[in-house]
Every structure is written in C-alpha cells, then in structure tokens.
Amino acid sequence: MAVGTSGGKTFIRPDGREKVTGAGRYTADLASTGMAHAAFRYADHPHARILRIDTTKARALPGVVAVVTQGDLPDVRFGGLVQDRTLFAKDVVRFEGEIVAGVAALTETAAAEAARLIEVEYEPLPVLTDFVAAMDADAPLVHSDWSSYERDEQMVADGNTISYSTIVKGDANAAMARADVVVKSRYESDASQGVPIEPRAVLAEWRGDEVTIWSSTQVPYAARSGVAQTLQIPEANVRVVVPLLGGGFGAKCDLHFEAQVAALARAARRPVRLVFSRQEEFRAIAQRREGIVMEFETGAMRDGRLVARRARLVLDKGAYCGEGGFLGQMAAMHACGPYVIEAISVESFLNYSNRQPSGSVRAPTAPQVCWGLEQHMDEVARELGLDPVELRRRTLIERGAEGPTRQVFDEIGVKQTLERAVEMIRYDRDLPEDEAIGVAVGWWPSGPAPSGAYIHLNGDGSGTIVTGAQENGSGAVMAMPTFVGEELGMEPESFTLLYQDTAAANWDMGSCGSQTTFNSGRAILAAAADVRGQLLDAAAAELEVDREDLELAEGQVRVKGSPDRSVSIADIAGAGTIHGKGSGDVPEVPAGDTGGCVGRLGSETFAAPQLITQAAHVKVDRETGVVRVLKVAAAHDSGVILNRMGADGQVTGGVVMGLGLALSEGTVFDDDGRQRNPHLLDYKLVTCSDAPEIEIDWVQIPTENAGPRGSKGVGEPPQVPTAAAIANAVAKVLGRRVRQLPMTPERVWAASAEVGS
Amino acid sequence: MTRTFTTAATVEDAIEALGSGARPIAGGTDLVVGARQGKASLPEAIVAIDRIASLGGIVEGEDGLRLGALVTHEEIVANDVVRARFTALADASAIVGSHATRAHGTIGGNVMNASPAMDTGGPLLCFDASARIRSTWGEREVPLDQLWTGPGTTAVDPRELLVGIDVPAPIPATGSSYVRLEYRRQMEIAVVGVTAVVRLDGGSIADARVAITALAPTIRRVPDAEAVLIGSDGAADGIAAAARATAAGSSPIDDVRGSAAYRAAMAEVIAGRAISAALARARGEHVEIPASSSTYAGLGGARA
Structure with missing residues (x-):
C-alpha cells in the first residue's frame, strides 16, 4: 500500500488500495x-x-x-x-x-x-522529414497556406518555421571575441515517446x-x-x-x-x-518529445567565468503545433542553463515536418537540451583544465545573480544541490577504468496559474474536497486530504475527494507543468483556511471567547490552554452550512529584461525555479557499447517538501525514465516520416531490473514567491539532467563524446571505436 | 479473428483438432504478442494444449533429457541437471523475455515458432537435440538441424504436434554457454546470440560446437569456428580466431535493432565471450547462470 509521511504523519493514499488490488476502473x-x-x-x-x-x-x-x-x-x-x-x-x-x-x-x-x-x-x-532542411528555400511546405490560420502574434509563421525565439543578453559576439577559450559543440537528439x-x-x-x-x-x-x-x-x-x-507523462x-x-x-x-x-x-499526435539539433558555443575566461554563450537550436515539432508552440523558447532557456553568463545570444527554431507532432512530454525540451549543454559544459571544463564540478561551482547562479534575461534570483539552492549530489555519489573515489561518474545540473520553472477548490463539511463532521486537480499517479492530489486535515485539526481519513470531473470543480490547468501542488495545493489550502475561519467564528460564538484564543485539534475547536472548553467540529458542521472555497494568490512571474528577445512565449523568466543536480555512476562495456547505470544521486531544490514520499517517488520515476531517454528510447523514422519502431518490442523502455540505486536528497530552503508553504514543483525536474549526467560519465570512460541521443549501445560502441576524439 | 477455441485433454484430441485446421496454443507468448503487434492475426481455430498432462515434465535419464513440449523456461532454469550438464540451455531459458514469459512460455513453443532469434534453439542444436513429432500417422524424430527451414517455418506438417524434445547426454568434461547481447536486463530479444559447447580432453579441445542466433535466417552452427577450436588448447588466440570465424560465418541484417556492421562486430565479441565461458565451465570453473549477465564487459569482469 502506498504509505508515506507528511508532516511526520503516516498517510495512505486514497486511490492506493483500488490500484494495487486491481479493483480500480480506468x-x-x-x-x-x-x-x-x-x-x-x-x-x-x-x-x-x-x-x-x-x-x-x-x-x-x-x-x-x-x-x-x-x-x-x-x-x-x-x-x-x-x-x-x-x-x-x-x-x-x-x-x-x-x-x-x-x-x-x-x-x-x-x-x-x-x-x-x-x-x-x-x-x-512531397514529404518533409528533415526538420533542419525544412528551412531551406526550396523545402516543401507542411502547411502551404497558413497565413489564414489564427495564431499568437509572437509566432513567426515563416515557411516551415512555427516560432523563432531568441534569448539575448548583452553583446555575445564582442564577449566571445575577448574570451580566453572558445568551445564549440554540436549535439543531436532523436525523438522519444511518453509511453504511459x-x-x-x-x-x-x-x-x-x-x-x-x-x-x-x-x-x-x-x-x-x-x-x-x-x-x-x-x-x-x-x-x-x-x-x-x-x-501520462505529458503525452x-x-x-x-x-x-x-x-x-x-x-x-x-x-x-x-x-x-x-x-x-x-x-x-498518435503529441505523444513524443521533439528531436533537436543543438549547436553551442561558449567563451570562458581562464578562471572559469562564462563570458559568452551562443547557441542555435532547431526543433522538430512535427506536423502540428498544438499546445507546444512555446517549446522553442523553452529550449532556448535550457541552452543557457542555471549559470551566470555575461552575454548571451541563443536562437531557437521550432519547425514543422511530416512527422508525428511532438507534445509536452515531461519537462519538454529540457532533458535533450540539458544533455547537450551539460556535455558542452564538460568540454569547456576540459579546455580550461578545470574539473567539471569545479567549473559549475564557479558559475552556477545564486541569490542575487542575473539570469539569461536579467531575472534576478531570490534565494535558490542550486549550488547546494551540486555539493550534495557530489557528496552522495562520492565523486572523488577511485573507480575501475570502465566506470566513471558524471555530473549534470538543470532547471525547470514552476508554473503559476489559477486554480480553485471547495471544501464541504458534512453533517456528521466528515468532509468532501472538491478540486479541479488531476491525479496522474504521482500522488499530488492524493496528499490533499492530509494538507486539509493539518489545517483543520482533523484526520485525513475524514475527507473524501471529488476530483477529475469538470462539472464539479473549478477550472484547473491539469496535470502538467509540475503545477498540481503548486497551484491546486494553494487553492485547497485557501479553501481550508476559509473553512477554518468559519469554524472559528462559529466556535467563538458558541464558547463566547475570542477567535484568537481558539485552536483546531483532534476534531475540536478548543480554547488554547483549556482543552476542556471545546466544541466538536462535527457539531458545528451539523447544520450543514460549512462550505469553504479558495483560490489563493497566484505567485507573480518574475520580471526580466526581455527587450532584446523575440518570440516571447512565456518562458523568458522562470518563476520559482526548481534546480537539480544529478550524478550518475556508470559502467561501460566498451566492446559492446552497453552502458549500465549503477547509481544515481539526485539532489533537488524544490523548495519546502510537503510530502516526502510523493516527492521521492517523482525522483525515482524521473531518474528511471531519464535512463531510458539516455540509453535506449528513441523513435526511428523512415524516409517517409513513418515510425519504424512503434511498439514495445523495439522501442526499448528500461525495466525494473535496469533501475540503479537512487539516492535522493532535498535542499529545502525558504523560497520567496513560491507555492504553498514555500514549495515549488517536483514532477518534471527529475527527468531534466539524468541523461546528461549519464552522458558525462560515459564520456569520461570512453574519452570521447556520444553526440546523438539516445546513446544506444551501437552509438556508444561507434564512439568508442572512433579514431581520435 | 479466432472463431473456435477448444481445449484438448489428450494428445489424440489435439492432433485431431490440428487435422481439422486448428493451430495449437500453449503459453501463448508468441501467438498473442504477435497478434497484438499485428505480425500475424490470431488463427481462426485454436486448440489449447496446455492442459495435456503427458506433454509436461522433464525426465532425466542416463542417456539424456526428455523435455515435454509444455516444459516452461522457468522449469528448465530450475532443473539441477540442466544447470549442471546442459548449462547453455539454462543460460538461454533464464533470459527468454521477462519473468512472465518464462513462467508461461514453453520450450515447445519456442522451438516451433522457429524464430531465428529464439534463445533456446542454439543450445538445443549444439546438444544434438531432436524433436518428437506426433500425428495420426505415427511418431517421428526430427533432428533440430533439419527442423527449421527458414524464419518462422519448420519441416513439420501443420497436422503434426511437437510432443517433446530429446537431448542426448553430453560426454563428461563438456562445458557450454549461451551468451546474448543485451541492451537491457529483461524483456530482450536476441540481436546477437552465440552458443558454445566444448569438450576437453586433457589440455585440448576434443570437440566443439558453435551456433549463432539472430545472425542468419535460421539458427545454425558455424563449422569454421568449430574447426578452429577443435584440437586447440583453448588459449586466447584460439578463442579470438574462432570468434572471428563465427562473425565471418554469420549473415547479419540491417534493421532498427542494429546495423549489419554492428551485428557483425558483436558476433565476434559475443562469440568470444560464449566460448570463454564454455571453456571455463568445461574446466570446472564457475560462471554464473545466465552467462549473458556474468560475462557483461567480458568474462571475469565484475558483474554490473
């Protein structure tokens, strides 16, 4: 049974039994x-x-x-x-x-x-499958007459290019010219699938x-x-x-x-x-991640300072835009990463092709771009003669630092995640020559959005939580009775959930964007506060005391210090008039200087950013190219963790999903844009047996402008740097880079067998 | 789309159903999965043979093993005689599909599906196994080297039923192994597999069998590799030469699972590991079952 703790209390998730026993209905x-x-x-x-x-x-x-x-x-x-x-x-x-x-x-x-x-x-x-050649003047058009389509004014809609987004900070060309070293890299990611x-x-x-x-x-x-x-x-x-x-995984x-x-x-x-x-x-449409071709160029000073970043990204959106129009700009932010970089010029093209449209698969674009960028960062470190961890130590953002669009960060714990991950993996230990440890850092925004919730207390003192939130399996919704119970001094088991029914609850963005606890949790807590206020008012009248002298505990509203003077919540609720509602204040998206950027689609600054370092210990069979991941250490700053079991579960799943992205999961298209492996026989998910030891820790620091109780999102970040950490470890063993994702045995073998680097 | 599904209580019932056009089902791990994937739709008429008691069980005799057609991969792996004397078969049975496949899938189904990527085929071929085939006109033995005629095709008439597989006992001082290239640790299908069986006489190799899996239209032996080994002392250069001969004797395809060039290179690597593991076992050294895991990153490499 799914048992965990929240605030020190054990809870059993309400949907656990039916799912585990097979009684549940899908x-x-x-x-x-x-x-x-x-x-x-x-x-x-x-x-x-x-x-x-x-x-x-x-x-x-x-x-x-x-x-x-x-x-x-x-x-x-x-x-x-x-x-x-x-x-x-x-x-x-x-x-x-x-x-x-x-x-x-x-x-x-x-x-x-x-x-x-x-x-x-x-x-x-004519079939267009090459999403880079899609920009050639003579490329066939996927949508030949799309001037008539309605679209957001930030979408460029030029030829086969849906969006063109740039991240511009200072004068990258000038900064590049004065750098001590300049490193260029090219990486390419294949498409992969969500596969719920x-x-x-x-x-x-x-x-x-x-x-x-x-x-x-x-x-x-x-x-x-x-x-x-x-x-x-x-x-x-x-x-x-x-x-x-x-x-769902975004699919x-x-x-x-x-x-x-x-x-x-x-x-x-x-x-x-x-x-x-x-x-x-x-x-089907939108089941997959986009393929991306990435070119990075970084100018650094001898001491590690990153003075310039240029990057050019081309993304394969497939045949339709759907909700994923923002993906080009999101990818551009990940080509910067959570680093202090003095001048930046990143451009990102989101292109049509005659392939399955991509969608918002778990942290869309981030794992692929992070995989490229973090390998590139290791290449920069090598050129500087610095250890890759040391380079990151010197260049990661911290409180007061300026982001790619001059967003000034509040308190964030990315440097702490680096130190924790390195400690957990025992970075400095000696390893056999076919084993190595790689480290990667990534980030992902929280997504402030409206939400709303109702809480009805029934005549017998039980309660119903009505939420628009969507439970995707993570347990985010399942934890809500616990939060409400904590606010009202009641047992979580006193509450049932009415959810996933648009006729019952307020609008909610859904299970996407790592937003359920961040927004729906905020609404639920606001509704609980409303109920709490009503209970306090009723009890104050009944007991003839000031509200301020009352507390809610053990199903009672009672006078602080005099627990005998109390009225039970069930009695107050007996009249059937206690109904709370709430939305909470949506945290503001931070400001930045985005004047130089085009194609602004909402990702130009990151609200309450979640920061991640993961370190992977791998073993490489050089003769076959088969990589086994022995251990992953994951240290995350997701703000205050409200439900440790649920949060750990997201990391465990995200790491294993990241393993697949890294090593085996790739959709192979033929020259007509048809999938050659649209089935689980040849689209290789990783299995339980492939799961490494996963050690998890949370850097919990007070976070301003965040979600409920100082929390940030949790669901997508674990996916972000996993493949990157594995890639850096593999490169350390081979002495060469695998420049195409997934890093299949054949590709690792080919890189291993390459002459030179 | 299946229109009739009957359950046979006896071999005779089953054969009668086959005679009227039904196809047999035991574990269903090939038939059902193949239909779901659109490879071949389910037969119009199916006869379930999984409840015929006489088709189950492993009989261990002085002269060898008699495997009932319904013996599951899991039963094979658990059998001490198989593990000790027919180790390559245990290596193969231990890695067929997933835990569920091994619990439901049968040796008879694996052999009669005639996939060039089947895992148990190489070991059975190298052990000189033969299939016992029953029909209304009698019973016959078909040596496995005559059974498979191409990918998915056999020399058996649709009206005939495989009832068992006989594996003669190997001579003492024989060691064997089956090694498969594995991208992941479960749910794999062979992209490259090699079986090696060697018999030592004093310090030298008196007899050798090498078979390739997923490297030719059917599972088959590689006489050139065997010839290199026979008479050699089992040293590294001999193993390497035999591994090269194995790769040279294969005709790998290019597909979504791997390029022909990669398969050819892997044929050599995996052959080297299979031969080394078989030799180690022939010398009485312990190589854990399944050899595919215990030879990851090379024989003697730490198990990852």
Whole structure:
C-alpha cells in the first residue's frame, strides 16, 4: 500500500488500495448500455492531398452505426498558439497518424473493418522529414497556406518555421571575441515517446444536447474547452470525467480524441468508446518529445567565468503545433542553463515536418537540451583544465545573480544541490577504468496559474474536497486530504475527494507543468483556511471567547490552554452550512529584461525555479557499447517538501525514465516520416531490473514567491539532467563524446571505436 | 479473428483438432504478442494444449533429457541437471523475455515458432537435440538441424504436434554457454546470440560446437569456428580466431535493432565471450547462470 509521511504523519493514499488490488476502473474498463466501438481511419500517406473520401462501403457494413469525417463537422481549426488542426483531416494529411475519418460500430471487429472499407483517394505531396532542411528555400511546405490560420502574434509563421525565439543578453559576439577559450559543440537528439502504461481511451455519451466524456486525459478542462470549440457547443454542455489515469507523462495533455468520439456518439445516437492499441498510441499526435539539433558555443575566461554563450537550436515539432508552440523558447532557456553568463545570444527554431507532432512530454525540451549543454559544459571544463564540478561551482547562479534575461534570483539552492549530489555519489573515489561518474545540473520553472477548490463539511463532521486537480499517479492530489486535515485539526481519513470531473470543480490547468501542488495545493489550502475561519467564528460564538484564543485539534475547536472548553467540529458542521472555497494568490512571474528577445512565449523568466543536480555512476562495456547505470544521486531544490514520499517517488520515476531517454528510447523514422519502431518490442523502455540505486536528497530552503508553504514543483525536474549526467560519465570512460541521443549501445560502441576524439 | 477455441485433454484430441485446421496454443507468448503487434492475426481455430498432462515434465535419464513440449523456461532454469550438464540451455531459458514469459512460455513453443532469434534453439542444436513429432500417422524424430527451414517455418506438417524434445547426454568434461547481447536486463530479444559447447580432453579441445542466433535466417552452427577450436588448447588466440570465424560465418541484417556492421562486430565479441565461458565451465570453473549477465564487459569482469 502506498504509505508515506507528511508532516511526520503516516498517510495512505486514497486511490492506493483500488490500484494495487486491481479493483480500480480506468477509462477502457468502462462500458455503457448500447455502447458502440470507435475506430479511426488513419492517413495512408504521410503527406497528401485528399481528393475524395467515399464512406459508402463502410456505412453499408452490418453493425456500423456512424461514420464521421470533417465534412460532417463545424469548420473549425484549433490548436493553441497556432490554430492549425482540425478534428479529422481537412483536404490534406500531414503525418502517418492523422485521422481521416472515424467509425462507430457494434463490435470492435466491425469498426476496424469499416475503417478499412473507407475509400480515400490521395494526391501524394512531397514529404518533409528533415526538420533542419525544412528551412531551406526550396523545402516543401507542411502547411502551404497558413497565413489564414489564427495564431499568437509572437509566432513567426515563416515557411516551415512555427516560432523563432531568441534569448539575448548583452553583446555575445564582442564577449566571445575577448574570451580566453572558445568551445564549440554540436549535439543531436532523436525523438522519444511518453509511453504511459495506459493507452488512450475515451467514452462519450449524450443526453439531449449535453455530453459526458470519460477520458484518459491529463487536462480535463482543456479537453472540455476543446470539445466546446470544435463542436461549437457551450462548455456548460460538456462534462469531462477522468476515471483513474494510468500515467501520462505529458503525452495526455491537450485536446486530442475527446471531440472525435463525442462527434461519433452524436451521429450514432449511442454511447461510443475508443480504446487505443499500443501501436496507435505510439503514432498518435503529441505523444513524443521533439528531436533537436543543438549547436553551442561558449567563451570562458581562464578562471572559469562564462563570458559568452551562443547557441542555435532547431526543433522538430512535427506536423502540428498544438499546445507546444512555446517549446522553442523553452529550449532556448535550457541552452543557457542555471549559470551566470555575461552575454548571451541563443536562437531557437521550432519547425514543422511530416512527422508525428511532438507534445509536452515531461519537462519538454529540457532533458535533450540539458544533455547537450551539460556535455558542452564538460568540454569547456576540459579546455580550461578545470574539473567539471569545479567549473559549475564557479558559475552556477545564486541569490542575487542575473539570469539569461536579467531575472534576478531570490534565494535558490542550486549550488547546494551540486555539493550534495557530489557528496552522495562520492565523486572523488577511485573507480575501475570502465566506470566513471558524471555530473549534470538543470532547471525547470514552476508554473503559476489559477486554480480553485471547495471544501464541504458534512453533517456528521466528515468532509468532501472538491478540486479541479488531476491525479496522474504521482500522488499530488492524493496528499490533499492530509494538507486539509493539518489545517483543520482533523484526520485525513475524514475527507473524501471529488476530483477529475469538470462539472464539479473549478477550472484547473491539469496535470502538467509540475503545477498540481503548486497551484491546486494553494487553492485547497485557501479553501481550508476559509473553512477554518468559519469554524472559528462559529466556535467563538458558541464558547463566547475570542477567535484568537481558539485552536483546531483532534476534531475540536478548543480554547488554547483549556482543552476542556471545546466544541466538536462535527457539531458545528451539523447544520450543514460549512462550505469553504479558495483560490489563493497566484505567485507573480518574475520580471526580466526581455527587450532584446523575440518570440516571447512565456518562458523568458522562470518563476520559482526548481534546480537539480544529478550524478550518475556508470559502467561501460566498451566492446559492446552497453552502458549500465549503477547509481544515481539526485539532489533537488524544490523548495519546502510537503510530502516526502510523493516527492521521492517523482525522483525515482524521473531518474528511471531519464535512463531510458539516455540509453535506449528513441523513435526511428523512415524516409517517409513513418515510425519504424512503434511498439514495445523495439522501442526499448528500461525495466525494473535496469533501475540503479537512487539516492535522493532535498535542499529545502525558504523560497520567496513560491507555492504553498514555500514549495515549488517536483514532477518534471527529475527527468531534466539524468541523461546528461549519464552522458558525462560515459564520456569520461570512453574519452570521447556520444553526440546523438539516445546513446544506444551501437552509438556508444561507434564512439568508442572512433579514431581520435 | 479466432472463431473456435477448444481445449484438448489428450494428445489424440489435439492432433485431431490440428487435422481439422486448428493451430495449437500453449503459453501463448508468441501467438498473442504477435497478434497484438499485428505480425500475424490470431488463427481462426485454436486448440489449447496446455492442459495435456503427458506433454509436461522433464525426465532425466542416463542417456539424456526428455523435455515435454509444455516444459516452461522457468522449469528448465530450475532443473539441477540442466544447470549442471546442459548449462547453455539454462543460460538461454533464464533470459527468454521477462519473468512472465518464462513462467508461461514453453520450450515447445519456442522451438516451433522457429524464430531465428529464439534463445533456446542454439543450445538445443549444439546438444544434438531432436524433436518428437506426433500425428495420426505415427511418431517421428526430427533432428533440430533439419527442423527449421527458414524464419518462422519448420519441416513439420501443420497436422503434426511437437510432443517433446530429446537431448542426448553430453560426454563428461563438456562445458557450454549461451551468451546474448543485451541492451537491457529483461524483456530482450536476441540481436546477437552465440552458443558454445566444448569438450576437453586433457589440455585440448576434443570437440566443439558453435551456433549463432539472430545472425542468419535460421539458427545454425558455424563449422569454421568449430574447426578452429577443435584440437586447440583453448588459449586466447584460439578463442579470438574462432570468434572471428563465427562473425565471418554469420549473415547479419540491417534493421532498427542494429546495423549489419554492428551485428557483425558483436558476433565476434559475443562469440568470444560464449566460448570463454564454455571453456571455463568445461574446466570446472564457475560462471554464473545466465552467462549473458556474468560475462557483461567480458568474462571475469565484475558483474554490473
């Protein structure tokens, strides 16, 4: 059972038992009377103009109850910063997983057969798979006429380039010219996938003109507004409920399949359920990280001071922008890293290609760019004759330092994380010649956003917490009864949670951006404070004492120092009038000097930055290139840790996920942009047996302008520097760099066998 | 899409079902996984043979082993005679798929699936094993070197059923190993695998078998490598020469799991490790099962 401590108390997570025993129900487990099964017809070409769609044969197949194409739906484009998508393909298909039509039938077999029977005539178009050559003047255009698309004014929308973002500080060229040493590096990251254990599932059921959609999404409110926008109905008519979610890792952010299934259910006049196969999951939109080509150039002085950084990044966004329009600028911030650098000029291109669109997989862009930058930093250290840890010691940011956009930092603990990680891994010890320790540092912003919560006390003194927060498995929502119990002097077990239901709770950003505790936790604590105030008022009247003389403990409101003078919370709640609500004040995003930057999309400064150092001890089989990670030491500054078990769990999982990113997880595309390994046989996740020893510590320092009780985010950072630390360790063993991610055995072997460096 | 699923109580029932077009299922670890992945859809008619008691069990005799078709990989790894005398088979069975695969997957299924990447095939081939095949017209023995005719194809008629595998006892002073290149520590499928069986007579190698896995359309022996070893004293240069001959005798493909050049290079490395481990065992030295783990970074390298 998932047991942990919060504030010294043991707690059992409310969803633990049903998940562990298998009693829990996920979306694919749900069924509704009369339900039909959905199947999609996917594009037959990675890039083609649709000349004709004929659904006659599909409709004639016995058991088929609906066939829907874009022509049956409102002509709406959607998609975050660039509205470049439609629910079903309109005129053109742009990647292999693009949905051309949807079918609902009484059996899964009939649905699959009907999808196959849809006749689609295409005119193949030139396929663009090289996302760097995408910027060539003669490159085929993925979106040929996108001047008509609605988009954010910061999106450049030039050729195949969606966004162009720069981070500019001072005069990098001049600074580079006066540096003692200048180091240049090039790194390239392949695409990789989110791979939640639960593939996508959606069940939609209409009652009149209202629809309830059960969906395995991380962002039920975004799904709701997306359904409303694309089907042109009010948000009030759309209810999105998330049953237990079987992981997401960012691959289940954004609106994806809810509206298509709702459209099918409306056409079929029946409930309709969609359940993805693993292969569909692999090819679906926004499941993957972007491939990135990175060029870094750093000018440093002999004493280690970093005087100049130039970098050029090109990111593969795939066929559609979706919510990931900000990724180019986010990557640019990670090309700077948490370092003091006097002058900076980073440019970042986010490009279309005819490949699966990328999405917001756990700390999007950061692990790849950190992997490149932190190897580059080790190269700078080598050129300076400094130990890599010493170079970082001299150059990491601290309180009062200026960031890449002259953001001035509050108290932060990145240097402490460095020292702790180095200590835990025993950096200076002697190792066999095929083993080494690598160190990497990274950062990730917290994401201030609105949220809201209600707490109702019931007549018997039990309580219901209503939150828009989404539990992705991390336990962030599960810890909330504990927080409320602490505020109200009640047992966490007195509370149940009503969550993951857009009809019940306030809007919430969802399980993304490491934001659940940061924002939803803040709202819950504010709602608890509201309840607390109401209880104090009621008890003060009843006991005829000042509010200030009262305390809440053990289910009572009692007079401080005279515990006999008390009234039970259950008695006060008996009238059924105690209802709290709260949102809390959203922390401000810090200011910076961003005047010289273009493509400003919200990542130009980092609110309450989470800072991470990880050190990896690896062993390399030089003859085969197989790398085994023996130990990872992870030291994080995530502010005050509210739930140590939950936080440790995020690091453990993030490190193991990072191991996969580092060594084995890579999507291989063919020359037509089709995936060659869209299945778990050849897309290699790491297994429990590959997990190293993981030692975790938290640098807990007071953090200004942070989340509840001085906390910051936790979920994404563990993923950020893991691959980088492993890379630096591997390079130490080999004496050479592996310049492509993932660092597969073959690539390590090839680097090992290279002549020279 | 499967339309009929029957459960056979006896071998005769099973053979009758095969005669009317059904395909057998035991552990299902190839059939079901393959169907899910879209490699081949499930057969129209399936006959489950997993409850036929006479197809289970390992019989250890003076003349060798009789493995029932339903013996699981887990049972093989746990068998002391296999571990002591047919160690390469234990090496292979210990690393097939995952814990779940090994608990459900059977030796009969592994052999009859005829994948060039199957793990138990190399050891069985080098131990001169043969398949016992039953049908309505009788029982016959098919030596494994005649069983596999190509990737996924065998010399067995669809109406015939594999009932067991016989493995003759090796002569004393024989050591064996199966080593597979492993990207991760569980759930692997062979990209390169090599089996080595050597028999020592005094200080020299009296007999040797070397087989390659996932390096040719079927699992097969490499006579040139064996010839290099036979008569040699098992020193490093002989092992290296045999490893080179193993790589030269392979015909690796280029695919998403590895390039042909990498596979060829790894054929040599893994062959060297397999031969070294087999020799060490023939000399009575302890090399932990599975040899793939214990030879990581080279024989004698610390286990990571």
